[in-house]
Each structure stands twice: as structure tokens, then as C-alpha cells.
């Protein structure tokens with residue numbers, strides 16, 4: 001998408017009285033169509049602004065499937081939504097409070113400093129719940145795509161480890177992994193699948209262990225981020241699955257991919273702030289849609 005056209009579309013969308021909601025917008029060899037639900041919407045056609053009605057989506061799952069199997073480099077970005085069908089609660093869905101604490105009150109370095117026992121109890125309850133859950137059809141389809149395409153990278157914001165269990169190999173975990181622990185003294189990182197875990201857990205060196213996840217207010221790992229940028233810049237197809245598109249820099253990876261010429265397919269049960277930039281938004285559950293691409 002050329003940016004001046006994109007901006008023009010944004011301006012039209014912003015001003016249009018009849019426009020309610022886009023379902024992705026795509027640039028298609030000389031004309032722009034706003035891919036939307038059946039509604040009267042303004043659009044640019046052959047460089048001329050027109051009003052017209054779209055009756056149906058222009059891309060089907062079949063078109064996306066064709067593109068997928070003709071792509072050389074595929075990058076998948078996932079968020080909490082990919083794990084929802086496994087039974088992992090999303091953050092922005094109906095949040096189950098834990099002992100009246102919000103995640104924002106517990107997943108911080110300050111909370112851990114003030115009360116490591118409380119934070120570990122929360123992580124332990126999440127680990128115990130997760131230990132009973134399995135990857136779903138969405139995770140499994142992503143692992144299968146990796147086996148079939150030449151270059152593949154999975155970037156996930158999830159910490160639950162379900163992509164590993166599904167068989168994905170080339171994974172960048174932007175926010176860490178709840179099944180790893182890190183020593184505050186010597187920095188050693190280890191896998192630890194104990195559920196329940198001994199509270200408080202200590203390293204062999206005597207240092208206190210913390211969950212190896214990125215907390216609110218902490219920086220993402222530079223090397224993970226650099227790899228994620230490279231995978232976003234160099235793919236020809238990007239799937240953005242089950243992410244609310246509000247946590248950066250994860251969300252900006254999709255925009256980067258788009259900017260560098262990738263075809264961006266969003267899969268979500270709802271539209272998100274990313275929908276307008278995606279080439280296609282397939283509305284539905286990841287576990288229903290992803291297997292249909294195989």
C-alpha cells in the first residue's frame with residue numbers, strides 16, 4: 001500500500017457518515033477497495049473517489065490458502081487469542097482476577113521486589129492451570145505450516161509454551177516463557193516445569209529465581225526484537241493471529257511487514273486497530289480458520 005493512498009483512505013473513513021467499520025483495506029494493482037461488510041462506503045477507484053456498495057468480501061480463505069502455498073517466507077505473529085481455545089484466558093477478555101489483584105499489579109519488577117512470594121503464588125497458579133492444557137488446532141496448523149514452507153518464523157507474545165508443545169521450532173518469544181526461571185544473582189536461565197513449584201524457588205548459587213517473562217515496565221530482549229524485525233521485514237506473507245493489536249512493539253511488526261511489501265492476513269474473532277492495515281481480516285476462531293489453510 002502506498003502511504004499517500006493509505007492516508008487518503010484514512011481521511012475518507014474518518015469523515016464518512018455512512019462508514020462504520022472496515023474489514024481490512026487492500027491495494028490491488030491500481031485501485032483501492034475497502035474490504036468491508038456489506039455497507040455503502042466511499043472508496044477510490046481508478047484514482048477517482050466514488051461511493052459504492054460492497055456486497056461481499058473480496059478475499060476468501062481459499063485465496064489466502066493459495067497465497068500461503070506460493071509464499072517463500074512466512075512469518076506468524078500470535079497473541080493471547082491463539083491460546084483462548086485451549087482454555088488460556090486472554091488479558092483483554094473477561095479477566096479472572098486472582099485474589100482481587102489485576103495482572104498489572106503482579107507482573108511488575110516492583111511487585112516482585114515487594115512481595116516475591118505473592119508474585120510466585122500467582123505464577124504458580126497460572127502454571128498449574130496451564131499444565132493441564134493442550135495446544136489446539138490453531139497451534140497445530142501453525143506448526144504444520146512451518147514444516148511445509150521454506151522460511152518460517154513464529155513470533156509470539158504468549159508465555160504459555162503451547163506453540164512448543166504443538167511442534168513449532170523457530171519461535172521468537174517476545175515476552176519470555178512461563179516455564180523458564182531466571183536467577184536474579186547469576187542470570188542463569190533454566191527450564192522448570194514443576195507445577196506446583198516450590199515457593200520461593202532458589203538457584204544453585206543461592207540467588208532468588210524469578211519467572212523468565214517480560215513484566216510491565218521492562219524492556220524486551222534486544223536479540224528477540226531484532227530477530228522479530230528481520231522476520232517481519234523479510235517475509236512475503238504475515239499472519240497476525242489473536243492479538244488485540246494494542247501492545248507495541250508487537251503490533252507494529254505487522255505494520256512493518258506491510259510497509260516492506262508483505263501480504264498481511266489477520267485472524268481474529270473481532271476487528272482490531274490492525275484490521276484497517278491488514279490486507280485481509282478473516283473473522284473467526286483461529287482454531288477453526290487455521291486448519292482450513294492446510
Ligand SMILES: NC(=O)c1ccc[n+]([C@@H]2O[C@H](COP(=O)([O-])OP(=O)(O)OC[C@H]3O[C@@H](n4cnc5c(N)ncnc54)[C@H](O)[C@@H]3O)[C@@H](O)[C@H]2O)c1
Pocket residue numbers: 078079080081082083084085088089090091092093157158159160161175241242243244245246247267268269270272284285286287
Ligand atoms: N497465553 C498467554 O501466554 C497469554 C495470555 C494472556 C495474556 N498474555 C500477554 O498479554 C498481552 C496481551 O496482548 P495480546 O494482544 O496477546 O492479547 P489480548 O488479550 O490483548 O487480545 C487477545 C486477542 O485475541 C482475540 N481472540 C480471542 N479469542 C480468539 C480466538 N479463538 N481466535 C482468534 N482470536 C481470538 C481477541 O479478539 C483479542 O483481539 C501479551 O503481551 C501477552 O504476553 C499472554
Ligand SMILES: [Zn+2]
Pocket residue numbers: 183184185186187188203204205206207
Ligand atoms: Zn544463580
